[in-house]
């Protein structure tokens with residue numbers, strides 16, 4: 001079987017179905033990654049969202065015994081919003097990071113990968129494959145790097161010379177021995193902009209991320225936001241992207257190649273106060289198709305409260321008082337109490353003191369005490 005010709009036909013087909021980049025690599029073990037993941041784990045830098053064991057994440061043949069090659073794909077996503085919404089005093093808006101705009105990329109990439117699988121299955125008897133996007137065991141970034149989609153930046157993203165870091169990645173393990181493509185060389189050189197710009201020091205060194213300190217990761221947790229990071233998010237309610245925005249390879253990059261990824265301005269920059277009392281049903285209807293809804297509404301509501309505190313949005317005080325007094329979720333009550341203190345209105349402080357009399361949760365009470373400390377500071 002002339003696999004070279006098949007490869008060329010597949011590349012041509014990938015363009016037809018709107019895949020922006022395609023590359024090929026072997027199914028050999030990702031040895032360097034294996035060593036790096038072991039170190040990450042030992043240092044406590046992993047996010048906890050990873051799937052599978054380190055062996056499964058780095059040895060494709062464990063995932064598919066007949067594996068011979070891996071096909072990597074990339075789809076570019078937009079970075080600018082048409083008909084953007086302004087966030088102004090009295091009508092503050094939150095922000096979803098660009099990587100979560102539009103229809104959930106897992107769905108869109110899976111459709112493209114399925115088409116490639118069908119194309120190959122129709123041409124190769126005994127074809128076997130296993131596809132994954134983000135939530136699979138393999139590291140999309142390690143595969144894309146070795147398949148020549150882009151180089152691995154110091155910000156840990158795959159940087160494509162054409163699309164920068166603004167791409168979604170996916171891959172198919174196959175039993176076809178496609179000729180591998182060449183990886184690109186390092187492109188960062190002496191630049192350290194992403195490391196310098198990270199507000200939490202989560203990029204501990206070039207290409208090494210401590211996920212536990214990464215704001216993008218922390219926007220997705222369900223507990224309290226660590227005190228020291230509460231005011232660093234600005235108005236981001238899902239994800240964070242400073243290490244991408246400052247990268248020179250992203251300058252001017254804004255591709256609108258896929259209708260599915262077009263951002264709806266009212267969804268990717270939602271009114272913060274509207275999120276505070278959104279019902280489960282409305283949340284699902286509005287945000288259910290976005291990648292940023294995968295952890296449910298609670299982390300987004302917690303982050304919306306923090307964003308209102310960041311803006312010191314006095315018009316939200318009454319709603320925050322209601323949340324602090326009535327919300328059944330301690331993290332929301334506690335975060336609202338802290339936010340009321342940060343905003344610093346007198347009736348907010350009075351409400352914290354009143355609510356404290358009836359609060360039974362010790363963590364919420366601690367947050368109320370933290371909120372009241374802002375009053376003491378303002379009196380000094």
Ligand code: SF4
Pocket residue numbers: 153154155156187188191192193194195243246247248249
């Ligand atoms: Fe590399 Fe500079 Fe981009 Fe960081 S900001 S990924 S160091 S080019």
